[in-house]
Amino acid sequence: MVSINRHILRIILMLSYIAVIALVIFGVSSLYSYLNTGADRSSMLHTEIKKVDQYLPKIVWAPLNNEGRPMDEQTLNTIENDYLDAWYVKHMAYKTNKTNGIDDYYTESARENIFNIIEHNTTKNITIEGTTLEHHPILEFFSEDGQLVVITDKDVIEYKRLYENENIVLETKEKSTYKIILLLEDGFWRIRHIIKKETQNYSEDTVAVSNKTITIKGINYYPQATPWNMFGNAFNTDIISKDLKLIKEAGLNSIRIFVPYVDFGKANVDAKKTEKLIQVLDLAEAQELKVVVTLFDFYGDYSVLDWTLNQRHAETIVTALKKHNALLAWDIKNEPNLDFESRGQQQVLAWLDYMADLVKSIDRKHPVTIGWSDAKSAILLKDKLDLITFHYYEDLNDLEKTYENLKLEIPKKPIIITEFGMSSYKGFWNPFGNSESKQASYHKQAQSIFSKNEMSFMSWTLYDFTKIPKEVVGRLPWHKRVQEHFGFINQKGETKPAFEYISKQ
Amino acid sequence: MRLKSTYLLTLAMLLLSFTVSIETVKINDTFRLLTPQTEFEAGHDIVLKFSAMNSSKPNLYLSNSYGSIIIKPVRSRSLLSYQLPKSFSNKAGVVNWKLLNSTLAGKLNIHPKQDVASMETYLGPPSIEAGETDYTMLVVIPTDIYDNPLKDSTQVSIKHQFSANERQDSIYMKNNISYKNIYSKTKTGRILISSESLNKNSKEYDVNILPAIPTDFTITYNRNHEYTDGNQITNFSTSIIKDKYDNIVSDGTYVDFLITNASNYQLKTSGSTVNGIATAKMIHPDHQDNWTVKAFIEGLSESNSISITYNQSVEDFEVAFSERNRIVSIGPLKSFMGQMIPDGLEVKLHIYQNHIKIKTLYKDSFSGYANFNMNPDNFPDNIYTFKIEAAGIKKTYQNIKLW
Numbered sequence: 001m002v003s004i005n006r007h008i009l010r011i012i013l014m015l016s017y018i019a020v021i022a023l024v025i026f027g028v029s030s031l032y033s034y035l036n037t038g039a040d041r042s043s044m045l046h047t048e049i050k051k052v053d054q055y056l057p058k059i060v061w062a063p064l065n066n067e068g069r070p071m072d073e074q075t076l077n078t079i080e081n082d083y084l085d086a087w088y089v090k091h092m093a094y095k096t097n098k099t100n101g102i103d104d105y106y107t108e109s110a111r112e113n114i115f116n117i118i119e120h121n122t123t124k125n126i127t128i129e130g131t132t133l134e135h136h137p138i139l140e141f142f143s144e145d146g147q148l149v150v151i152t153d154k155d156v157i158e159y160k161r162l163y164e165n166e167n168i169v170l171e172t173k174e175k176s177t178y179k180i181i182l183l184l185e186d187g188f189w190r191i192r193h194i195i196k197k198e199t200q201n202y203s204e205d206t207v208a209v210s211n212k213t214i215t216i217k218g219i220n221y222y223p224q225a226t227p228w229n230m231f232g233n234a235f236n237t238d239i240i241s242k243d244l245k246l247i248k249e250a251g252l253n254s255i256r257i258f259v260p261y262v263d264f265g266k267a268n269v270d271a272k273k274t275e276k277l278i279q280v281l282d283l284a285e286a287q288e289l290k291v292v293v294t295l296f297d298f299y300g301d302y303s304v305l306d307w308t309l310n311q312r313h314a315e316t317i318v319t320a321l322k323k324h325n326a327l328l329a330w331d332i333k334n335e336p337n338l339d340f341e342s343r344g345q346q347q348v349l350a351w352l353d354y355m356a357d358l359v360k361s362i363d364r365k366h367p368v369t370i371g372w373s374d375a376k377s378a379i380l381l382k383d384k385l386d387l388i389t390f391h392y393y394e395d396l397n398d399l400e401k402t403y404e405n406l407k408l409e410i411p412k413k414p415i416i417i418t419e420f421g422m423s424s425y426k427g428f429w430n431p432f433g434n435s436e437s438k439q440a441s442y443h444k445q446a447q448s449i450f451s452k453n454e455m456s457f458m459s460w461t462l463y464d465f466t467k468i469p470k471e472v473v474g475r476l477p478w479h480k481r482v483q484e485h486f487g488f489i490n491q492k493g494e495t496k497p498a499f500e501y502i503s504k505q
Numbered sequence: 506m507r508l509k510s511t512y513l514l515t516l517a518m519l520l521l522s523f524t525v526s527i528e529t530v531k532i533n534d535t536f537r538l539l540t541p542q543t544e545f546e547a548g549h550d551i552v553l554k555f556s557a558m559n560s561s562k563p564n565l566y567l568s569n570s571y572g573s574i575i576i577k578p579v580r581s582r583s584l585l586s587y588q589l590p591k592s593f594s595n596k597a598g599v600v601n602w603k604l605l606n607s608t609l610a611g612k613l614n615i616h617p618k619q620d621v622a623s624m625e626t627y628l629g630p631p632s633i634e635a636g637e638t639d640y641t642m643l644v645v646i647p648t649d650i651y652d653n654p655l656k657d658s659t660q661v662s663i664k665h666q667f668s669a670n671e672r673q674d675s676i677y678m679k680n681n682i683s684y685k686n687i688y689s690k691t692k693t694g695r696i697l698i699s700s701e702s703l704n705k706n707s708k709e710y711d712v713n714i715l716p717a718i719p720t721d722f723t724i725t726y727n728r729n730h731e732y733t734d735g736n737q738i739t740n741f742s743t744s745i746i747k748d749k750y751d752n753i754v755s756d757g758t759y760v761d762f763l764i765t766n767a768s769n770y771q772l773k774t775s776g777s778t779v780n781g782i783a784t785a786k787m788i789h790p791d792h793q794d795n796w797t798v799k800a801f802i803e804g805l806s807e808s809n810s811i812s813i814t815y816n817q818s819v820e821d822f823e824v825a826f827s828e829r830n831r832i833v834s835i836g837p838l839k840s841f842m843g844q845m846i847p848d849g850l851e852v853k854l855h856i857y858q859n860h861i862k863i864k865t866l867y868k869d870s871f872s873g874y875a876n877f878n879m880n881p882d883n884f885p886d887n888i889y890t891f892k893i894e895a896a897g898i899k900k901t902y903q904n905i906k907l908w
Contacts, residue, residue, distance in 0.1 A: 116592035117572040144642035145629025196598040
């Protein structure tokens with residue numbers, strides 16, 4: 001008994017000794033590692049400068065032909081950066097009625113003018129969300145000592161939204177010409193004088209694109225393994241090629257794909273991703289399929305100061321694809337009306353209106369549409385769009401009526417349903433869901449309506465997916481499970497009964 | 506029951522407010538602009554007047570060069586007056602306006618007040634090179650009291666003076682500025698510059714004309730004697746260095762003197778100019794030598810090349826061994842007049858053993874002598890060969906035994 005107790009005591013002593021030693025070693029090592037953290041050599045000198053793209057309006061310099069000293073490219077770049085920053089801090093100042101940053105980009109006497117306006121707007125509770133979308137500067141003069149420039153900025157396109165007591169009171173788009181004198185002070189090119197020389201209301205002349213389209217029998221497409229992440233590392237042309245062949249053989253003639261905004265690099269579009277996008281269109285062309293490209297997927301900001309960045313993004317992608325034979329139409333954004341509540345209808349519509357103008361100004365050939373999530377929203381911006389598209393997940397029995405009504409409201413433009421479908425999920429999370437045979441009869445009914453009314457359609461979607469990113473329907477499993485089973489082909493790769501009705505009744 | 510009436514009342518009020526709000530929205534063009542004037546001068550009161558058919562008081566949106574605001578009207582009967590705030594009526598440029606909730610819109614032109622309050626002047630570069638090709642630029646922005654640059658094609662006089670010349674040029678504003686290039690003269694000096702517009706004079710500005718690049722020059726030397734005592738100093742100096750317009754180069758112009766000796770080694774000394782003359786010094790060699798000297802202002806100009814000969818000062822010296830040959834005494838080292846050479850002449854003792862040099866000892870002469878003491882710890886008893894070198898003279902002593 002005594003010896004057991006002694007053993008226990010001994011073991012406890014040894015264990016506590018080991019524990020103490022371990023604690024001490026842990027303490028010393030964490031102190032040591034703490035003392036070794038901090039600035040690593042590469043960041044000690046702050047040699048890397050991180051420039052965040054905040055403001056990138058389109059800027060086109062006229063050929064240099066200035067009086068005074070000849071201009072060099074580096075100085076011109078610095079002037080351009082500081083000049084645009086001056087606009088940016090001004091927009092920020094009027095948006096917030098605060099003067100941050102103004103001192104850096106306006107000389108002492110020039111900033112007074114801005115302060116006066118801020119003061120006026122503060123007392124009247126006016127805020128202005130504004131941005132400039134295009135600049136066409138001409139360098140008029142550069143002084144011999146390199147300290148003063150005069151610029152004429154022609155046809156500056158300005159968008160402004162004025163709020164009084166947080167209500168929008170005016171939206172305006174103006175085209176103005178300014179004369180600007182900038183001085184080099186403390187390493188900043190600061191605005192000394194800015195004088196508006198001319199101004200007029202501006203509206204983009206919308207060119208209607210010929211809307212003689214084929215009857216679209218299409219499908220929304222994501223590869224089975226990479227839904228909502230089509231252009232990631234798992235991008236595989238073999239899989240896409242096989243899928244597109246399958247789609248073609250099923251009797252369809254078009255697909256709808258999505259370009260995620262952030263994933264493609266926002267304002268600086270990743271050339272590799274664009275390359276992948278072009279490859280998809282090439283593959284579609286090989287199968288004689290047409291493609292509706294949906295821009296700005298997973299984008300939801302819409303704020304006016306973000307517009308210039310959106311502009312760069314759309315410009316790059318539209319320019320890259322606009323001559324492609326497989327391109328059918330541009331869908332500006334998927335279901336933007338769902339953001340009305342959180343971002344404000346007027347704000348979202350202003351953004352859509354501008355983006356439609358922008359896409360049309362770059363690509364004058366292909367029709368532009370917006371993929372509204374319901375038929376009710378489809379009348380919005382109808383005059384601007386070339387195609388009217390909406391998504392239909394309601395009762396099929398009402399579809400004909402809905403379509404007829406819309407047709408009456410917008411008689412002159414083709415109307416296409418770019419998403420419809422039914423989930424065949426029936427299980428733990430949704431015991432009263434639809435079976436696969438119900439899905440099949442749904443598609444059969446849909447096809448009969450389409451053929452009867454000669455309607456164009458694009459179904460959702462080819463595959464049942466196994467992984468739905470949380471950005472799509474959130475984290476809730478009863479949403480996710482349902483979203484997984486909209487396909488014509490199940491998770492194992494077998495065709496479901498609905499497949500028979502993928503393109504015909 | 507009471508509750509019901511409250512409900513009814515609320516409902517009625519709601520309905521009423523709806524009809525009211527609909528009425529304010531439904532402003533068709535019941536407004537008419539009564540201010541035909543669109544051209545104004547900065548600083549004047551600007552009031553836009555409208556006649557209104559109904560009782561609403563819409564706000565007015567205004568946008569000028571710096572930003573946008575919304576102002577409220579003052580109403581007297583059917584007249585709506587919108588007074589532009591000073592921050593708008595004082596700044597030149599186009600002001601566009603829109604009457605909210607209506608289709609009325611328009612533009613005003615505000616012109617700068619043609620009266621100079623300040624002459625904003627930028628002058629640079631502050632110094633230029635003589636020779637009538639280099640120039641400085643004067644940029645003048647005459648501004649009114651509201652800090653607006655004056656109208657384009659306003660006349661500005663640029664006045665400048667250099668020695669006896671005074672000159673006045675007229676230029677005209679363009680792109681909201683006026684500028685003039687002022688060229689240098691052939692003489693160095695200072696140009697005084699001022700400007701004037703609409704009887705307002707600027708203050709005085711000046712620009713220095715600095716000499717142009719130096720032309721080639723000559724050098725001379727000057728020494729106490731021609732002997733190689735390793736002690737005296739030879740002075741080099743340049744002629745007065747000038748540019749091609751005969752201006753003396755700026756003080757502090759750096760001149761390098763390159764000396765090539767008889768064995769083709771180069772020595773360098775340098776000096777900077779004062780009143781166009783640069784001087785530099787070099788100590789005499791300690792053995793007979795021949796120097797070729799040439800001076801340069803790097804990349805710009807050079808001098809002629811001169812040659813200097815130094816004659817031997819120490820003709821010969823004696824060497825004595827003592828203390829078991831462990832002390833080697835060299836001297837007297839006599840200079841050109843037979844005087845002891847000044848202290849500090851370098852004497853070398855090379856020690857050889859079996860034709861292999863094992864050590865070189867150096868000593869500076871002191872009172873005409875140099876003594877080497879060879880310690881037995883360093884030089885064990887043996888037979889050595891000594892070579893002694895001083896003032897370019899070499900002497901060899903073979904097989905000396907140290908013990």
